[in-house]
Amino acid sequence: MTVTFKLSTDQLAIRSGARAFAESVLTAVKPEIDEYAKPDERFYATRPFYAKMVDAGFVKALIPAEYGGAAMSTLNFALGAEELARVDINVPSAVLATGLGLQPVLRFGTELQKSEFLKPFIEDGMRLAALAFTEVTGGANFDTPDPRFGVRTFAIREGDDWVINGEKHYTTNGTGWDGKGAHLYSVVCRTDPGKGPAESLAVIMVPGDTPGIKVTGILDTLGHRATISPRMRFENVRVPARNIIGSPGQGGKIIGTAFAWTAALIGAATVGVMRAAFDCALNFARTDRRSGPVPVIEHQNVGYMLADIKMRIEAARYLSWKACEQFDLSGGSDHELPHMAKVYCSELAVQVVYDAMRLVGVDSYTDMHPLASLMQDALCFPLYDGGNMGVRRRQLHELIRSPSYDPLAAAEGIHD
Numbered sequence: 407m408t409v410t411f412k413l414s415t416d417q418l419a420i421r422s423g424a425r426a427f428a429e430s431v432l433t434a435v436k437p438e439i440d441e442y443a444k445p446d447e448r449f450y451a452t453r454p455f456y457a458k459m460v461d462a463g464f465v466k467a468l469i470p471a472e473y474g475g476a477a478m479s480t481l482n483f484a485l486g487a488e489e490l491a492r493v494d495i496n497v498p499s500a501v502l503a504t505g506l507g508l509q510p511v512l513r514f515g516t517e518l519q520k521s522e523f524l525k526p527f528i529e530d531g532m533r534l535a536a537l538a539f540t541e542v543t544g545g546a547n548f549d550t551p552d553p554r555f556g557v558r559t560f561a562i563r564e565g566d567d568w569v570i571n572g573e574k575h576y577t578t579n580g581t582g583w584d585g586k587g588a589h590l591y592s593v594v595c596r597t598d599p600g601k602g603p604a605e606s607l608a609v610i611m612v613p614g615d616t617p618g619i620k621v622t623g624i625l626d627t628l629g630h631r632a633t634i635s636p637r638m639r640f641e642n643v644r645v646p647a648r649n650i651i652g653s654p655g656q657g658g659k660i661i662g663t664a665f666a667w668t669a670a671l672i673g674a675a676t677v678g679v680m681r682a683a684f685d686c687a688l689n690f691a692r693t694d695r696r697s698g699p700v701p702v703i704e705h706q707n708v709g710y711m712l713a714d715i716k717m718r719i720e721a722a723r724y725l726s727w728k729a730c731e732q733f734d735l736s737g738g739s740d741h742e743l744p745h746m747a748k749v750y751c752s753e754l755a756v757q758v759v760y761d762a763m764r765l766v767g768v769d770s771y772t773d774m775h776p777l778a779s780l781m782q783d784a785l786c787f788p789l790y791d792g793g794n795m796g797v798r799r800r801q802l803h804e805l806i807r808s809p810s811y812d813p814l815a816a817a818e819g820i821h822d
């Protein structure tokens with residue numbers, strides 16, 4: 407078998423379809439959301455755009471054919487993610503958050519759970535799922551072995567039910583489309599306050615109409631201006647015992663796999679944002695003379711900067727593709743390259759947008775160019791989806807210090 411980056415006919419169609427969709431639909435998102443001062447209003451204003459994403463098949467692409475969907479591989483999803491994120495990060499993030507909320511069922515659910523929780527998303531693609539992971543007291547130490555710390559949302563077994571109490575925030579999509587809640591939550595919790603994550607960490611599916619779920623506030627974010635980051639309270643939320651995914655103690659593996667999927671895709675999304683910055687810088691360099699005799703691209707510093715930006719974009723894209731492929735080939739079990747794509751590409755994206763701003767100069771700091779707004783979005787990438795400092799590097803450290811760590815396994819496509 408040869409190593410090839412040549413896309414198949416289907417993949418070329420995914421990429422060109424996503425590119426055309428982004429150009430024709432998502433270019434209108436920013437002018438629309440700029441009309442609104444409050445974060446929830448901005449999110450609700452994206453609803454028609456989300457509906458178009460549904461019509462174009464992006465939600466179906468999350469769900470396997472057995473349940474009515476048209477699941478795409480992570481790599482194929484990445485081809486679309488790059489194109490979408492180049493134009494808008496908000497609406498694709500809502501789809502990604504639904505995908506993240508469904509990952510525990512998709513990858514670890516029983517047939518019954520898949521049928522119960524996935525099919526409604528095919529019947530009504532406007533339904534929103536959310537992963538309620540981040541505690542209001544912090545997310546990084548969710549796996550601290552000492553049971554006195556870590557996840558403080560508890561699900562206590564009472565007869566045939568789990569009764570859930572706790573507070574979360576940054577639960578993307580958690581408000582639903584009307585502030586009354588999402589349609590489905592996967593809630594990260596512990597089933598015993600006296601037991602650490604290895605025995606008690608769990609993911610439990612909670613339908614959005616279950617009594618006791620409250621949106622208690624909305625966080626306003628620097629970028630990703632129309633994704634929604636609510637604070638949520640789960641107060642005596644009672645769901646059937648069968649809603650647990652796997653068993654208590656398997657939460658770490660389930661969450662890790664779900665976040666490895668998003669990690670690889672965020673790598674691809676950052677490439678889209680970097681491309682938007684490059685396009686802006688290149689256009690400026692070719693067309694603007696800044697009162698000088700020649701377009702600024704003729705200055706060596708400008709040309710070198712463009713070359714540096716472009717090199718990083720190419721490197722980030724192929725690392726993300728490989729991360730996606732390795733994740734798929736390993737059946738979702740190999741997380742090294744997804745973590746690396748998340749850390750490396752997210753930090754590169756901030757540097758790339760900053761360098762594009764340095765190239766364009768002072769006007770980049772205004773609304774004359776899209777770069778200031780791209781910087782607001784880029785700054786989120788290293789911080790969210792498991793911050794690079796508190797979560798992702800720690801996960802890589804864990805892998806690398808394991809006695810069975812094989813430094814060539816990911817590169818050579820070896821997996822269990």
Ligand SMILES: Cc1cc2nc3c(=O)[nH]c(=O)nc-3n(C[C@H](O)[C@H](O)[C@H](O)COP(=O)(O)OP(=O)(O)OC[C@H]3O[C@@H](n4cnc5c(N)ncnc54)[C@H](O)[C@@H]3O)c2cc1C
Nearest residue numbers: 537538539540544545546576578789790791792793795796
């Ligand atoms: C737009 C957006 C969308 C999001 N969507 C979701 C979502 O859908 N669902 C969800 O649950 N969460 C979501 N989040 C939250 C996100 O996933 C967080 O990144 C994650 O919970 C961890 O945050 P953190 O790494 O900053 O951890 P924190 O616990 O806040 O830690 C903060 C800092 O403390 C230090 N630190 C703490 N503990 C350690 C440690 N053990 N080792 C080393 N350093 C440490 C690190 O410097 C770290 O950066 C979202 C956030 C944003 C901004």
